Amino acid sequence: MTGDLLVRDVRPVPLDPDDPPGGVVDVRIRGGVVAEVGPGLAAAGEPTWAAAGRWVVPGLWDAHVHAEQWVRSTTWLPMAGTASAADACARVAQAVTRRVDQQSHLAHADPVPALIGFGHRLAIWPSRPQVADLDAASGRTPVVLIAGDVHSGWLNSAALSALGLGHRRGVLAEQEWFDVFPRIGELPGADPTASDWRNAARRLAARGVTGIVDFELGAAWRAWPARTAVGWDAVRVRAAVYPDALDDVIAAGWRTGDRLDDSGLVTMGPLKVISDGSMGTRTAWCCDPYAPSPLDAVPGEGWAGAANVGEDELARLLGRAHAAGLGAAVHAIGDRANRAALDAFAATGAQGSVEHAQLLCTDDIDRFAALGVTASVQPLHLPDDRDAAEAVWPGRTGRMYPFRSLLDAGARLAFGSDAPVARPDPWAAMAAAVRRSDDARGPWHPEQCVSWREALAASVDGVRLTPGAPGDLAVLDSAPGPTVGVVATVCAGRLTHTTEGPTA
Incomplete structure (x- = not known):
C-alpha cells in the first residue's frame, strides 16, 4: 500500500523556530517515501496533484487512541453532562423506550442488542451509582455505561x-474494569463491522491524520493485519x-x-503499562490527598489515590x-505516578513516553x-477536566497540563486524543493547547499556553x-489556525482524502 505521487506547488508550514517563511515547492514521493523537495520538479511518469500554492504539513498523528472502542463509540449513547446517577438513569x-419499536420483531428469547453509553464523569456526581438503579431504568436490555475517562464501567x-460476571452492587473500576472492557464486543450488536473500520479510517484521513498509536486493551497487535486486509488502508498504526x-x-x-502486516501500514508499538488510575475516578496516584468526597475509594481524609503497578514491578x-x-508507554496521571514512571525510565534506560503526564511535580x-x-x-x-480538577x-491545577513548562x-510533546475519551480531531486538540479553553471563559492557566507552530510540531510524529x-x-x-480545513491527505504516497478532483 505504497505509491508514487508528485504534489505540485505547496507551501511548507514552518515547524521549527529557525525555519524560514515557506516558499512554494514540489514534493516527489516514490515508493511511499519522500524522494525530493524543491521548486519546479520535472514529472517522471508518476501521478500528480496540484495544490495551487496551498500550505502543507507532514501527515498528522494521533499519539493515543483506543481504536476499537473509538470505532464502536460512533453508535454509543452520549452520557456527557449527566449530573448524577439518577440523571444518567x-x-x-x-x-x-426509543428502542421499543425498533425491537418489536424480537421474540422474548432473542438476545436484546446492548445499549452502550459513554461520557459521564463520576468526579462531579454527588454519590456512587448502583446496579439496582440502572436495572430499574433498563429492563432486559444489557447496558454498559463507560465513564468519560474510561477507568470505570457501570453495568446493569x-x-x-451476558458477560458471565457475578452480581455486584456498584461500578467496576481500574483493573477489574480493564479486564471486562475488551469483552464489550461479546454483547449483542456491539462489535464494529468491516465497513465501520473503513469509514473510521476515512474520517481520520479527512482531518489530515496519517497515523495513530493504538493502545486498545487486548491483543490489538494481533488484530490489525485482518483489519488492513478488509479495507483499513488510509492510516498507519502502531499497535501496543x-x-x-x-x-x-x-x-x-x-x-x-x-x-506486522503485508500492507506495511501496521507496525509493532510499545509496551503499555497503566501505572495508576484517573482523576475522574479519584484513583490517580498523587503526592497529596484529594479534596474529601463521598466518591473516595477509601472514605475519609488522606486519600491520595494508589498505584496500579508497584514501583519495582x-x-x-x-x-x-x-x-x-x-x-x-507508561500511563501516569497523578504527580506521584509520574515521578514513579520517570524513576523507572531512569533505572532501566528504557525509551518511550509517559502517557497523559497530567499532573506533574515542578521538580520532575x-x-x-x-x-x-x-x-x-x-x-x-x-x-x-477544568471544573472537576478545581474540585x-x-x-494544584497550575501544575496540570504544563505544556509550556515542558517545552x-x-x-518533546506528542499530542493525541485518547479516543474515545475525546474525539480524534488533531485541529481541535491543537486549539485546546493554544487557547486552554473551549468556552467563553479565558484561558485556564494561560502561562501554559503554546503557539500554533508548537502545537503543530507536537502533532506530526517528529517528521519534517x-x-x-x-x-x-x-x-x-x-x-x-482555528478554522483551517484539510484539502488533501496523502499516506505512503497514496491520496487518501481530497475535497477536489481526482489525481491528474
Whole structure:
C-alpha cells in the first residue's frame, strides 16, 4: 500500500523556530517515501496533484487512541453532562423506550442488542451509582455505561449476566474494569463491522491524520493485519502490547517498529503499562490527598489515590521490554505516578513516553528532556477536566497540563486524543493547547499556553518534509489556525482524502 505521487506547488508550514517563511515547492514521493523537495520538479511518469500554492504539513498523528472502542463509540449513547446517577438513569430509560419499536420483531428469547453509553464523569456526581438503579431504568436490555475517562464501567444485571460476571452492587473500576472492557464486543450488536473500520479510517484521513498509536486493551497487535486486509488502508498504526501479552510478543521476536502486516501500514508499538488510575475516578496516584468526597475509594481524609503497578514491578516490566527491543508507554496521571514512571525510565534506560503526564511535580518537569522521555498528552482533556480538577485537586491545577513548562525545559510533546475519551480531531486538540479553553471563559492557566507552530510540531510524529521522510502529507486551505480545513491527505504516497478532483 505504497505509491508514487508528485504534489505540485505547496507551501511548507514552518515547524521549527529557525525555519524560514515557506516558499512554494514540489514534493516527489516514490515508493511511499519522500524522494525530493524543491521548486519546479520535472514529472517522471508518476501521478500528480496540484495544490495551487496551498500550505502543507507532514501527515498528522494521533499519539493515543483506543481504536476499537473509538470505532464502536460512533453508535454509543452520549452520557456527557449527566449530573448524577439518577440523571444518567433517566437518559438510559429514554433511550430504552426509543428502542421499543425498533425491537418489536424480537421474540422474548432473542438476545436484546446492548445499549452502550459513554461520557459521564463520576468526579462531579454527588454519590456512587448502583446496579439496582440502572436495572430499574433498563429492563432486559444489557447496558454498559463507560465513564468519560474510561477507568470505570457501570453495568446493569443483564450486561453482567451476558458477560458471565457475578452480581455486584456498584461500578467496576481500574483493573477489574480493564479486564471486562475488551469483552464489550461479546454483547449483542456491539462489535464494529468491516465497513465501520473503513469509514473510521476515512474520517481520520479527512482531518489530515496519517497515523495513530493504538493502545486498545487486548491483543490489538494481533488484530490489525485482518483489519488492513478488509479495507483499513488510509492510516498507519502502531499497535501496543500490554503486560499480559508481553511474553507472546517477546516469544514472537517482535520489536517496536517491526512490520506486522503485508500492507506495511501496521507496525509493532510499545509496551503499555497503566501505572495508576484517573482523576475522574479519584484513583490517580498523587503526592497529596484529594479534596474529601463521598466518591473516595477509601472514605475519609488522606486519600491520595494508589498505584496500579508497584514501583519495582514497573521497573521490571520496562527493563524487560527494553531488553527485548520494545519501547515503553507508561500511563501516569497523578504527580506521584509520574515521578514513579520517570524513576523507572531512569533505572532501566528504557525509551518511550509517559502517557497523559497530567499532573506533574515542578521538580520532575526537567527530567523528561534529561531522560529523553516523550510527554504524550491529550489537550482536549484540558477543557473537559477544568471544573472537576478545581474540585478534586484544589491548589494544584497550575501544575496540570504544563505544556509550556515542558517545552521550555526541552521536552518533546506528542499530542493525541485518547479516543474515545475525546474525539480524534488533531485541529481541535491543537486549539485546546493554544487557547486552554473551549468556552467563553479565558484561558485556564494561560502561562501554559503554546503557539500554533508548537502545537503543530507536537502533532506530526517528529517528521519534517525532507528526503527520506515518510510520504505522508496534509494539504491545508490556510495557515494553521482555528478554522483551517484539510484539502488533501496523502499516506505512503497514496491520496487518501481530497475535497477536489481526482489525481491528474
